[in-house]
Amino acid sequence: MKLYHHPASPNSRKVLAVAKHLGVPLDLERVDIMKGEQQGAAFLAVNPNGMVPALVDGDLRLWESNAIMAYVAGKKDSALWPRSDARYDIMRWQSWELAHFGPACSIFIAENMIKPMMGQEPDKARLDEGRKELARFAGVLDAHLTSRAYLVGDALTLADFSVAAVLGYASAAKIPLGDYASVRKWLGRLDEIPAWKETAPQG
Ligand SMILES: N[C@@H](CCC(=O)N[C@@H](CS)C(=O)NCC(=O)O)C(=O)O
Numbered sequence: 001m002k003l004y005h006h007p008a009s010p011n012s013r014k015v016l017a018v019a020k021h022l023g024v025p026l027d028l029e030r031v032d033i034m035k036g037e038q039q040g041a042a043f044l045a046v047n048p049n050g051m052v053p054a055l056v057d058g059d060l061r062l063w064e065s066n067a068i069m070a071y072v073a074g075k076k077d078s079a080l081w082p083r084s085d086a087r088y089d090i091m092r093w094q095s096w097e098l099a100h101f102g103p104a105c106s107i108f109i110a111e112n113m114i115k116p117m118m119g120q121e122p123d124k125a126r127l128d129e130g131r132k133e134l135a136r137f138a139g140v141l142d143a144h145l146t147s148r149a150y151l152v153g154d155a156l157t158l159a160d161f162s163v164a165a166v167l168g169y170a171s172a173a174k175i176p177l178g179d180y181a182s183v184r185k186w187l188g189r190l191d192e193i194p195a196w197k198e199t200a201p202q203g
Pocket of ligand 1: 008009010012050051052053063064065066
């Protein structure tokens with residue numbers, strides 16, 4: 001199984017962490033998204049969206065991180081991707097992450113990390129919008145985690161890696177998590193998992 005990835009990519013991290021946690025071997029191919037390699041013809045043949053991660057296994061070409069995580073996790077029997085109705089709850093959190101939580105956090109990454117790297121000033125109006133969106137969705141996450149150690153059931157699942165990935169940049173992107181004690185505690189708990197810690201984003 002070949003995984004096209006980049007070490008600074010939170011979506012690549014989701015897959016790398018699952019494979020490491022379960023001991024599923026991956027043949028890693030780095031796509032330098034900082035240099036535009038994702039737009040090269042060779043990579044576009046794998047993922048026409050020009051984004052990492054992407055996976056090739058025999059005739060299968062798979063893109064979208066959450067689908068790839070499930071495919072990799074499906075190679076083993078594990079609580080990460082249980083063969084039970086808990087899967088739908090995991091998919092709920094993964095959908096919520098892609099549709100709501102990730103985009104809210106990404107505003108801080110774009111304004112506080114990427115723009116300064118390109119010598120540009122953050123847009124204050126966008127950051128205000130980010131704070132509003134974050135308050136709306138981080139509140140839901142925090143309330144859910146108040147009485148639980150993990151997002152689904154009582155064990156680590158794909159849902160935790162999916163939702164936490166974008167928060168790998170919480171401190172560098174100044175994502176304001178100060179009001180969300182349960183979220184911060186949960187992130188601390190995930191950081192104790194070797195596969196998660198060892199796949200932390202590298203620029
Ligand atoms: N929804 C996609 C998003 C993938 C994505 O945003 N990938 C980023 C890195 S985390 C990327 O390849 N960016 C390069 C680009 O957009 O040109 C997924 O979950 O796999």
